[in-house]
Amino acid sequence: MRFPALLLSTALLLATCTSLWADPAQHQAMFDKQVKPFLTKYCNDCHAGEFAESGIDFASFGKAEEVMTSGRKTWQKALSQMTVGAMPPSDEAQPSEEELKQALKWIRGALSDYSCDGPVDPGRETIRRLNRVEYQNTIRDLVGVEFKASEEFPADDVGYGFDNIGDVLSLSPLLLEKYYDAAVTIAGKAIVLDPSSLIRSERLKNFKLKDGSKSDDRISFPSHNIAKTDFEIDSPGEYKLSIRAYGTRAGDQLPNMHVKLDDQDKDFAVEALKGKEQNYEITKRFSKGKHHLEISFTNDHYDPNNPNRNKRDRNLIVTSVKLVGPPKITPESYPESHRKIFIAYPGQDGITAEVAARRILTRFASRAFRRPATADEVNRLYTLVASAQADGENFEASVRDGVVAILCSPNFLFRVEMDESKSPVRQLTEYELASRLSYFLWSSAPDHELLTLAYEGKLRSQLDQQIDRMLKSPKNSALVENFAGQWLQLRNLEDVKPDRRKFRGFTPALAKAMRQETELFFESIVKEDRSVLDLVGADYTYLNESLAKHYGVKDVKGEEFRKVSLKEKGRGGILTQASILTVTSNPTRTSPVKRGKWILENVLGTPPPDPPADVPTLEAQKELTGTLREQMAQHMANPSCASCHARMDPIGFALENFDAVGAFRTKDEGSKIDASGELPGGIKFEGASGLRQVILNEHRDEFVRAFSEKMLTYALGRGVEFFDMCAIDAIQDELERNDYRFSALVKAIVHSDPFQKRRTN
Known part of the structure; x- marks a missing residue:
C-alpha cells in the first residue's frame, strides 16, 4: 500500500470529528473547499459528464447532503477504491498523502453521518416470492407431502450472498407454469379421491398347532399337523386370503395343503420349491365379527432310503398368511396429508357439502396465506368447488380443485404484506411478524402456536419465548443449512473439483463430511447458545473417522460424527475447517488471495474492490518464479495490484499450513511454509492461530x-x-x-x- 499508516490515522481523525457533520453549513463548506477541488484535479477527467467511466459522475454532486443520501452507494465505491490505492490509477497524477487524507476524512465522515434521533426508516422490502427451499418446507408443513422443489423448479437467483433476497426473486412464465404443475401434483398426492384405494393387507399371526406348539407367521409342517388361528373382521365385504408357501418333494405326490376358512374347504397341491414360493389364494365374503382359519398338511411322506436325497422327505412350509380386503374406513384410515385438509365432511354433524367445503377452504387458505382468509377469498374458492361438483366430481375431487387454486395464489407463493396505513411507516401485523419470524429461523410457514398467538394478539409480547422455542426445534436445521450454508459458501463444495492427481484422498464422501462438520459446528453454536465469537475462536469441532484421518486426529473411529477437542492441534473455528479451506482454493493449489478476500468479506465485513480488468492471473504470469509467496511478491510489484494484495495476502498466507483440501502441511513443493503476516497498521501474527487471535482481540467489533x-x-x-x-x-x-x-x-x-x-x- 502506498500509504501504510493512512488508514489508522484517518480512523483516529474520524473519532474526533462527530460534531462536524452535525453542522450542514460547515459540512457543505468543507465539501466545496476540499473535496470538489480534489475531484476536479484527480477524478473528473474520467468520472464526469455523460460518458463517465463506470457510470460514476462526480460532477453531478453539487451538495454535500447528496453524498449521504442519493449518492451513498457511489461514494462508498469511491471510498473503497481510494482507500486501497486503486484510485486514482497509478498511471495518473497522484494526490499527496495530506490531500488524500483530507478527502478520505471527509468522505468517511459523510458516509458515517446518520442520526438515530429522527424518524425511523425500516427500509424498502420488495414483496418476496418463496424460494425453492421455503416452498418445499412450506408444502411439507402445510400438507405433509414431500416435494423436491430443487428438482422441479429452476435455481433461485442470489443477491448479497443469499437466495432469499426479494429484489432478485423474479417470477418467470416458466416458473408460473411449474407452480401450477406442482400444485396439481401435490394435491394429487395429498388427497385420497377413492376410499377403496385405502385397502390394506394384514398378516395373520399367532397360529396354534395341533401338537401344542405355537408359530408366529411362518409355519413349518415336517409331518401331519394343523395350524389354527382366529381373526376379527370389522368391515364386512369381500376379502382375499393369500397363503405364501413352498414344499419339499418325496414320492409321487406334491405336498397337499388343506385350508379350512370358516365352513369353506379347499386343497392346494403345492408345486413351489424353496426360493420360488407362490401365493395360494381363497376369496370369500366375510361378515363382521370373529372368523376361523385352519391350515393343515395332509400327505406327509418319508423315504430315507431313496437314492435321490431331494426326494426322501415331503414337507410343507408356509412363509406368510395375509388377509387383504376393505378395512373399516374411518378418518384415521386416511393419510396425514388428507387429514390436514379434510377437517369436515358432508353429513358429519348434519352439515351440508357446502358448509363442509367452506370450512375446509377457510382453514386451508388461512394456513396457506399465513393470515385469516377473507370471506371474499373463500367465496371465490367455493365457486370453483361448486363448479366441479356441478360437473359430476365427488366431494374430495371438487375440494382438490380449491386446494390447487390456493397453492397457485400469490398469497401463498409470495409473502404478502399489505399496506393500508396512511403513515409512511407502520408496524407489522402479528400475522406478518409470525411469517417473518418463521421464514427467518425455519425457512417455512408459521406453525400452529405462532398463528394462534398472532390470532390472540399475543405474539409480539412473547417473542423472546417463541424465539427460544424455535431455536430448540429440529426445524432450526433450516437456519444452519440456508444461512450458514450460504454465508460460509458450503453449497459451493458440490462444485469444487480439486485435482485428483494431487489430492488423491479427496472424494465425494470426504467433501460431504467436510460440509457436515461445519454444519454440526454451526448447529452447536445455535443449540447450545454459545458466543458467536466461538465461530472464530472455538477449540472443538465435529469429526468422523475419515475426516479425522484427513486432519491427522487420532482415536476417532467409525463414520458417526462426534465432538472432538482441537486443543494444541493447530485448528479451531471456521477458518481452519476443510470446507472453508477447500472452497477458497484453486483446483491445483491454495489461493492466499481467495482465502484473504473471503475473510475480509465474510468475517471482517470489509470486502476489497474487484481487481482491474487488465490484471493477469498468477498462472498467466509465466515469468514469476520461486515459492507461491515469492511469486505473489513479484505480482505485487504491479502498482495496480499492490494496494489490494496488501490487505488480502497476509491474511491468506496465515492459512498456508493447510493445503487446497484443508490437510495440514509444513512444506509446499519442498519449501518450508512461511505463514507469518502483517496487516496495515503494523499488526503482526503467525499462522492460523495468530490470525484468529488478531480477529478476536483487535478486530472483534x-x-x-x-x-x-x-x-x-x-x-x-x-x-x-x-x-x-x-x-x-x-x-x-x-x-x-x-x-x-x-x-x-x-x-x-x-x-x-x-x-x-x-x-x-
Missing part, C-alpha cells in the same frame, strides 16, 4: 458487526442500507451486553425496527 449484518440481510431478505446503521449499532450493543450469545443476536434482530416495521409507500 468488525467481526461481530459483519456477522450481524450478514444475518440481518438474511432475515430481511434485502441488503443492508445506511438507514439500517442505527439498528445495527443497537444489535451490536445488545450482543455485547449478553456475552455475544447467539440467541441474543437473533432476538436483537427480531426486535429491531427493520424487522418489526415496513415502509408503506
